[in-house]
Amino acid sequence: MPSKRGVLYGVVSYVFFLGVLGYLVLFAAELWVPWTAGSGVSEDLWGDSLFNLFLISLFGVQHSVMARPSFKAWWLKFVPEYLERSHYVMISTLVMLVVMVFWRPIGVILWQFENEVMVSILWAGFALGWLLTVFSTFLTDHFDLFGLRQVYLHYVEKTYTEVGFSEHLFYKLVRHPMMLGMLMGFWLTPFMTLGHLVLATGFSIYILVGIHFEERALLASLGEDYRSYREKTPKLFPKFIK
Template identity: 40%
Template structure:
């Protein structure tokens, strides 16, 4: 029963994440299908709204970063089963986003507006590509591992958990952090950049750059081969014309 309960907890956490992820597309893209979007009608004064938005982003950043650190994971697994650790992270990340979506305050004002039809199509395509790159990156990393379902499934079957090897193929052969590159595209590719959207994009970009440094420190500790990978592959923007890590390995073997 305990194994089944952990498994159902993982499935429920994933389901909440999935709905939250779909809502995030509508929130950032100002789609009419969602009730609250990043550029809705302002309901507070500018400075009050700014304070609320910064606080909401701060809650998400602290939760998302702190719970990802190895020290926090070790502490958390003293309280909950280890198999449920990743699902708990996914659940709390989703709750932090739901809090942000629910109480986000539009600021009004327009930073830029692209009216040209072709320009809007290009930015819309970049926005869609960003979300597709996000999903594709999770598949390369093992989508179910990243979101906790693999861990709870293995414990349900009574099988030992084994960490996955470092991913260096696909988009990860071009850049070390395609998932973060996808996020940045999602946040910045918009034909209408409002003050609230700019605040969201700037603060999340700062967070991404800090998160990369923290994540790479953890990866170096967990995967000694990451040092070689980091030297060969750029961080966020691909350098075309250079051999991928797989091609370089093949050349060395030859």
């Protein structure tokens, strides 16, 4: 009988991710927590900005390299296959935590809206963006994406099967609704500090680069089905047909 430790590790990895994601949202919003993207005074704007971009690049390299099939093939020599995704989630979350812990806040305010209607609209867009990100994970397979399905199937001694490609709801409008949600979450804000701008810019670049490599992998694995889907469906911004 498989050990419960794998299930426990998968759950701990998932809960850890949820906690860090929650802090990232507040870190970007610059609300209710003491340490945010723009919560401090910088004495070296260029140096601190470049250092923060370096931190984001660390996350980008780790997150992308560990997702590559060649890395997975090597990695599986050392870890059980059913824990591969949970390890990926755990390590990615740790690196994201490192980004926020070592971030150099830059509190220079670039813009700040005072109009209550505009402020409400931007906060609503911010919230909708992060909700779209989370909701979109359930349109594929939320529990597979974060490793819980893998550890559960191993525990009950059932064979793991890949989640198939399908077009549900937002995936009929854009190919990457999760990424669209993150872009909304990073950019829609009633006040923008320089630290927040660096955060939003760095992750936006990574999102666009990550989409490029993700689509290459999807084309390789799904072939003509994904090619046809890509031709008819916009990447990030939906087409509103009159």
